[in-house]
Amino acid sequence: MKIIGLVGSPRKNGNTDVLLQKALEGAKAQGSDTAIYYLNEENIRGCQACGGCKKVGKCVVEDGLTKIFTAINEADGVILGSPIYFGRFTAQTALFMDRLFGYLKPDFSSSLGKDKKYALIFTQNQPDSTTYTNTIEATTQVLERVGFTSGPKPLVGTGLPNAGMVRENKQLLQNAYDIGLELTRR
Numbered sequence: 001m002k003i004i005g006l007v008g009s010p011r012k013n014g015n016t017d018v019l020l021q022k023a024l025e026g027a028k029a030q031g032s033d034t035a036i037y038y039l040n041e042e043n044i045r046g047c048q049a050c051g052g053c054k055k056v057g058k059c060v061v062e063d064g065l066t067k068i069f070t071a072i073n074e075a076d077g078v079i080l081g082s083p084i085y086f087g088r089f090t091a092q093t094a095l096f097m098d099r100l101f102g103y104l105k106p107d108f109s110s111s112l113g114k115d116k117k118y119a120l121i122f123t124q125n126q127p128d129s130t131t132y133t134n135t136i137e138a139t140t141q142v143l144e145r146v147g148f149t150s151g152p153k154p155l156v157g158t159g160l161p162n163a164g165m166v167r168e169n170k171q172l173l174q175n176a177y178d179i180g181l182e183l184t185r186r
Contacts, residue, residue: 001184002075003027005036006068008082008093012038014163015123019155019176020081023121026180027077037068039092047098057111059102065095069102073113077151077183080139081121084132089122089139097139103146110147117151118143119179123166127159152182 005024009016017038024034042064052060059069072078080096082089089097103112120139124132136154144150157172166172 001027001030001032001077003032003034003077003079003180003183004071004075005034005079005081006096007036007038007040008080008090008096009123010040010090010092011083011163012040014083015157015160015166016081016083016121018164018166019121019123019157019172020079022173022176023079023081023119023155023180023183026177026182027079027184028180029177030181030184032076032180032184035071037071039064039068039090039096042068044092044095044099046095047101053102053104054106057105059099061099065099068096069099072116075116077117077119078148079119079121079179079183080143081123084122084124084126084135087132088135097142100142100146112147116148117183118148119151119183120154121157121176121179122154123157123160125159125161129156129158132156152179155179 005020007017028034044064082093
């Protein structure tokens with residue numbers, strides 16, 4: 001089994017990254033191959049509304065997402081992590097989410113492949129985990145619309161105003177690890 005992680009945070013080793021790495025540890029403990037991609041480090045363009053994906057069955061924009069889409073196609077599961085800034089996922093995550101449109105065929109069926117699970121990890125400064133449920137629901141809707149299958153319940157790390165402070169929260173770290181374990185179960 002192969003599980004990939006996509007970090008939508010601009011902060012390497014920040015809260016989102018730490019939790020996503022912990023989730024990948026859980027997947028690795030079950031024997032999965034894992035890989036992690038940092039969206040902020042890739043040269044990514046937004047959707048160009050060119051329609052090329054509807055002609056060839058995949059996004060035709062050649063940039064940093066090309067290798068990530070190849071990794072997604074080869075993976076059994078994807079863990080997407082993003083901090084919530086101003087009530088929504090990061091701009092880096094938005095570029096990725098918009099480009100998922102390439103997985104929809106002209107008849108809006110999916111070219112993603114069967115049984116590809118996803119998991120979500122969000123972090124936020126707000127202490128109430130229900131503050132941004134609309135962001136989580138919107139992310140879920142897009143992922144399922146393009147063909148992903150729901151995996152573990154989304155993890156929302158709350159009350160995390162400083163980068164890396166999640167390392168002090170053993171429960172959140174365990175919950176992230178458990179996401180990796182659960183994602184590998186068929």
